[in-house]
Amino acid sequence: MISVVLNGEARELGDPATVADAVAAAEAPERGVAVAVDGEVVSRGAWGRTSLSDGQSVEVLQAVQGG
């Protein structure tokens, strides 16, 4: 297992884990989702091949009302 900070909370993910695993763990909706790992944007096409390591911070974001 690896431990990441997912949307501000400590979470265990399988080892190895990718961004796609984190998106699934966050229970993100199908559409309108974006991800940043340690403050850097990871494009949707790269989620499955971007591996995560211990201690990384993952933000999984969705559309909300605003503006």
Added chain:
Amino acid sequence: MTTDLEIAGRRFASRLIIGTGGFRTLDSLAQALEASGAEMATLALRRVDPSARGSLVEVLERAGVQLLPNTAHCFTARDAVTTAKLAREAFETDWVKLEVIGDDRTLLPDPVELLEAAEELVADGFTVLPYTSDDPVLARRLADAGCAAVMPLGSPIGSGMGIANPYNLRLIVEEAEVPVVLDAGIGTASDATLAMELGCDAVLLASAVARAEHPARMARAMRLAVEAGRDAREAGRIPHRLYARASTPPEGVPELS
């Protein structure tokens, strides 16, 4: 003659842009969007909430509006740029309502960070619509930086205080070479009309409709207000005069006593 609003080569028949913040339900938002006739609506990005119900993106798609993601609650150019890039990923648009806030209580823009973020995003190919203070010099700097429009506030976000400084707004409109969108501060229909009468190209509002007692009714009022203000501007109003000018001819009045 009415002409379309044109921003970055894209045309809009409606000059009202709806902010989606503050609506109590997605149904209420959908009804207001329909009543408003808007063709563009803002939205934001936040951490996934698995308990959230319904899809905002689907509601906006059904309404047929163009998505305008914002960078609300960003306090640095760096955060705003990253948020814009995240929005581009999430919503597949390079349009962004750029907000860089400088103060928690007033939510006024941080002009230094705003300009820096605008320059960076324009260089990265974004269509940047910055939410700015009503400072004519800053508006000019943003336009010079390549922003597709400038969006000065009328008064602080959600304050409903209308247009606090119409003179500054006139100065911005007078020299703007990009569309001017009045963004923030609208409280009621007459505020939106005034913005258009002052020469703004469009009005962006959220709270005035979302937090009204009857949002769809207020959305309709705003649509009519924007159209009325635009027509009045284009029609060329009469000048203010200190003394009366008779509308009925004084000649030929009969002597009756």
